[in-house]
Amino acid sequence: MLDKRLEAALEMAKEAGALAQRMRANPGELQAEIKGPxxxxxxxDVAVETLLRDRILTFEPDVAILGEEDGLEGVGRRIWIIDPIDGTVNFSRGMPDWAISIAFSDGVAITHGVIYAPDLGLTATAIRGQGCYLNGQRVLFDETPSDTPIVALGYSARRPIAGYLGRIERLIDHGIEHRRHGAATICLLGVLGRWFDAFYEPALNIWDAAAGLLMIEEAGGHVSHDPLPDFLTKPSDVLARNRLDLKLGSILAGDD
Structure with missing residues (x-):
C-alpha cells in the first residue's frame, strides 16, 4: 500500500505533467518570458505551480510550500518543495529533458520525493528509509567500477564561467566524460538510471534538487550540500553520486 503522502504527490505530478504537455501543444498558451540567461x-510553469499548490493545500492545508515561481507561502516546519517544470528551456523548445519535482520535508530532512518526466516516460519515487524506485523498480547502486565514468554537470550563471570550464578540464584530465542536460532533475534521474556516475552543479536551488537528492541517498548513493535550513533559503553547491568513489570532491573543487 502506498504511503498517502507519496500517493498524493504522484497524482499531483501526473496531473501537472498532463497540463504542461497540453499547454505546450498550443504554443500560443506558453507566453514565455526571460528571467535571465x-x-x-x-x-x-505558472499554471503547473498553481495547480500543485492547490492540490497540496487540499491534501494537507496546514503546511508551507516553497516553489520556484511563487516562493515560500505558509509557515511551519512541514514544507512541500516544488519545481513545476525543471528544464523550462528544454520544455519550451520541444525537447524531452524536463520534469516535475515534488518533495516534502518534515523540518528535519527530506522525507518524500517524486520526479516525473512525462516525455521520457520516467517516474521516480522515494520515501526516507523505504528505498527509491524508478518506474516501479527498486534502484540499488552496486560497487562495480565503471570503465567509462561520466559526470553530469550543471552550470549556474551565479558563478563565473571559468569555474565551469575548469571543471570540465579537470574531469577530462582524469579520464572522466561529462554531459550537460540543462535540468538537474534529469541529471539526477540519470544517476539513478546509471547513465551517469554523478551529478554536480554549483549554486543550485533546493526545488531543483530536493526530491532527487533523497532518491540518490535511498539508492545507496552519496550527496553533499549545505545544511537543510540554509539550503531552504539560498542556493547550494550540490554533488550526488552512486557508490563509485571517483574522488570527485577534489576533482570538481576549484575557484568559482
Missing part, C-alpha cells in the same frame, strides 16, 4: 518562465 537561458532562464525562462512560461505560462505553463
Amino acid at each position: 537561458m532562464d525562462l518562465v512560461t505560462a505553463a
Whole structure:
C-alpha cells in the first residue's frame, strides 16, 4: 500500500505533467518570458505551480510550500518543495529533458520525493528509509567500477564561467566524460538510471534538487550540500553520486 503522502504527490505530478504537455501543444498558451540567461518562465510553469499548490493545500492545508515561481507561502516546519517544470528551456523548445519535482520535508530532512518526466516516460519515487524506485523498480547502486565514468554537470550563471570550464578540464584530465542536460532533475534521474556516475552543479536551488537528492541517498548513493535550513533559503553547491568513489570532491573543487 502506498504511503498517502507519496500517493498524493504522484497524482499531483501526473496531473501537472498532463497540463504542461497540453499547454505546450498550443504554443500560443506558453507566453514565455526571460528571467535571465537561458532562464525562462512560461505560462505553463505558472499554471503547473498553481495547480500543485492547490492540490497540496487540499491534501494537507496546514503546511508551507516553497516553489520556484511563487516562493515560500505558509509557515511551519512541514514544507512541500516544488519545481513545476525543471528544464523550462528544454520544455519550451520541444525537447524531452524536463520534469516535475515534488518533495516534502518534515523540518528535519527530506522525507518524500517524486520526479516525473512525462516525455521520457520516467517516474521516480522515494520515501526516507523505504528505498527509491524508478518506474516501479527498486534502484540499488552496486560497487562495480565503471570503465567509462561520466559526470553530469550543471552550470549556474551565479558563478563565473571559468569555474565551469575548469571543471570540465579537470574531469577530462582524469579520464572522466561529462554531459550537460540543462535540468538537474534529469541529471539526477540519470544517476539513478546509471547513465551517469554523478551529478554536480554549483549554486543550485533546493526545488531543483530536493526530491532527487533523497532518491540518490535511498539508492545507496552519496550527496553533499549545505545544511537543510540554509539550503531552504539560498542556493547550494550540490554533488550526488552512486557508490563509485571517483574522488570527485577534489576533482570538481576549484575557484568559482
